Amino acid sequence: MTKIKFAIIGCGRIGQRHAGHINEQAELVAVCDTIEDKAKVLGFDFKVPYFNNLVDLLASNLEVDVISICTPNGLHAAQTIASLKAGYHVLCEKPMAINVHDCGEMINTAEKMNKRLFIVKQNRFNPAIVEVKKIIEEGTLGEIQSVQLSCFWNRNENYYENSDWKGSKELDGGTLYTQFSHFIDLLYWMIGDVEEVHAIVSNFQHQSIIDFEDAGVVTLKFYSGAIGTVNYTVNSYSQNMEGSLTIFGSKGTVKVGGQYLNKLEYQNIQDYVIGELPLGNPANEYGEYQGSMSNHDKVYANVISVLQNNGEIAANGFEGLKTVEIIDKIYKAASKNA
Numbered sequence: 313m314t315k316i317k318f319a320i321i322g323c324g325r326i327g328q329r330h331a332g333h334i335n336e337q338a339e340l341v342a343v344c345d346t347i348e349d350k351a352k353v354l355g356f357d358f359k360v361p362y363f364n365n366l367v368d369l370l371a372s373n374l375e376v377d378v379i380s381i382c383t384p385n386g387l388h389a390a391q392t393i394a395s396l397k398a399g400y401h402v403l404c405e406k407p408m409a410i411n412v413h414d415c416g417e418m419i420n421t422a423e424k425m426n427k428r429l430f431i432v433k434q435n436r437f438n439p440a441i442v443e444v445k446k447i448i449e450e451g452t453l454g455e456i457q458s459v460q461l462s463c464f465w466n467r468n469e470n471y472y473e474n475s476d477w478k479g480s481k482e483l484d485g486g487t488l489y490t491q492f493s494h495f496i497d498l499l500y501w502m503i504g505d506v507e508e509v510h511a512i513v514s515n516f517q518h519q520s521i522i523d524f525e526d527a528g529v530v531t532l533k534f535y536s537g538a539i540g541t542v543n544y545t546v547n548s549y550s551q552n553m554e555g556s557l558t559i560f561g562s563k564g565t566v567k568v569g570g571q572y573l574n575k576l577e578y579q580n581i582q583d584y585v586i587g588e589l590p591l592g593n594p595a596n597e598y599g600e601y602q603g604s605m606s607n608h609d610k611v612y613a614n615v616i617s618v619l620q621n622n623g624e625i626a627a628n629g630f631e632g633l634k635t636v637e638i639i640d641k642i643y644k645a646a647s648k649n650a
Contacts, residue, residue, distance in 0.1 A: 315339040316616050317375055318403075321366055321391055322382035323350040326405060330380050331358055333608045337616060341376055344369045366391055370398040378403055378430075378615065385490060386483035389414035392429070396421045401428040403615055407493040408632030410485030412640055415633035422629060430615050430625055431632035434607035435494040436501060439589040440568045440576040444559065445502055452584050453561030456538045459503055463492045463544035464553040465571075472521045479522035486524045488639045492544055495573070497627075497635040498557060499532075503540065506638050508533035511646040517547050530642050542642075 316338040320327050323345035331354060334340045344363040345351035355362030363369040379395040381388055381404040389409040392402045402422070408431050409415045422429035435441060447453055477483035484490050500506070509532055513525035527545035534540065548554075556569035556577070564581030568574075579586050610626075617623030 313620060316619055317341045317377045318380055319344065319369060319374070319376045319378075319400075320354070320380045320382055321345070321369070321395075322384075322405075323347070323354040323362075324382065327380075327382035328354060329606070329608060330382055330612075333612045334380070336609070337612050342369060342372070342374050366394060370394060370400075376400055377619065381405055384477035384480075384483040385410050385485050386477075386480075389418055392418050393421045396425045396427050396429070399425065399427070401430070401615075401619065403430040403432065403611070404632070405432045406497070406632075406635075407485070407489045407639070408629065408636055410489055410636070412633065412637050415629070415636050419629040419633065428618060428625065429629040430611075430618070431627045431629060432608070432611055433494065433497050433501075433627035433631070434611050435498060435573055436626060437607040437610040438568075438572075438574050439591070441498060441502075441573060443576070443586055443589060444566055444568055447564075447566075447581070447584070447586070448502055448559070448561075452563065452581060453559065453566070454563030454582075456503055456536065456559060456561050458538060458560045459499065459540035460556075460558040461495055461499060461540065461542045461544075462554055462556045462558075463495050463542070464548045465491060465546050465555070466548045466551050466553075467491065467526075467546035469518075469521055472518065479518070479524075481523035484523075486639070486643060487526060487528070487544065487546060488642060489636075491546060493635055493639065495544075495555060495557070496542075496638050497631070498573070499540065499542075500634050500638060501631070502557075502559070503538055504534050504536045505634060506532050506641060507535045509638075509641045509645040511642045512649050513643075513646040525646070528642070528646065530645075 318334045319342040321344045340358050342361050343354045348364050351362035378401045381391050388404050392404050395402050472479040511530040513528035515526050518526045530542035532540040552571045555573045558567040567578035569577035614626040
């Protein structure tokens with residue numbers, strides 16, 4: 313079977329990671345970055361042509377099936393729409409965009425062009441998350457009544473100062489978009505849509521460095537009737553501490569924890585025991601800090617399955633939109649308390 317051909321827009325750390333996974337499962341045919349050195353180096357490493365702007369890449373005669381968007385958050389929408397209009401499928405990194413309207417435009421364009429729009433949500437593939445999602449759907453936990461999401465990471469001054477976009481309201485969007493959108497996605501995916509939000513956010517340690525909050529406390533009411541809290545910060549002293557989700561059901565309680573929602577830390581379920589789970593992939597390494605688990609291999613396997621075997625998209629545009637919508641609700645609620 314002919315390999316699916318990918319081009320990458322954005323040759324930073326996450327673009328480099330995408331390139332490696334493409335090379336293992338498909339074919340990388342081009343890379344693009346407005347910073348020529350980044351594009352040139354990645355193109356040289358994978359022996360493919362490089363471009364310095366998206367217009368030239370889309371106008372080229374290269375045979376491409378999918379454009380992988382690995383650029384700053386605020387560029388995702390425009391680049392996705394341009395790629396779809398040029399006739400390509402798109403795999404877009406999280407967050408899908410940084411406002412709900414842009415997400416809608418991305419979805420509408422994909423439908424008009426009859427192209428697939430995939431959103432990277434790699435934490436859905438964490439073994440403990442997969443198992444808990446299954447037992448929720450099977451009713452093993454009974455009625456889900458409340459949830460607690462804890463996101464306690466460290467992002468120091470160097471993290472922001474060594475980037476030309478992180479911390480910017482226009483290109484980054486906010487801490488929930490860049491650091492914790494995967495966590496918000498899991499709330500939607502596992503518990504459901506959010507009806508009501510109350511929130512307080514603050515910037516304690518990054519006042520002169522970033523344009524938005526570095527910590528927040530959120531209460532949620534889901535349409536299902538469940539209630540929940542989100543407590544998040546990038547001020548955990550010196551290092552990442554925890555990324556956890558605790559779910560309280562009428563028939564059981566479970567906690568998925570560790571630093572990256574990668575360990576089953578607690579279970580007490582009526583007439584049921586979750587057995588030993590696969591170890592899963594390690595966290596993404598980014599020099600002096602780590603990010604979420606590295607499941608991009610599974611993301612690409614899903615894209616290939618959909619395009620070659622009519623498989624089901626693991627995270628579609630509508631789900632990407634719902635994550636952005638919930639984050640938008642949180643920030644709007646927080647603005648009322650500013």
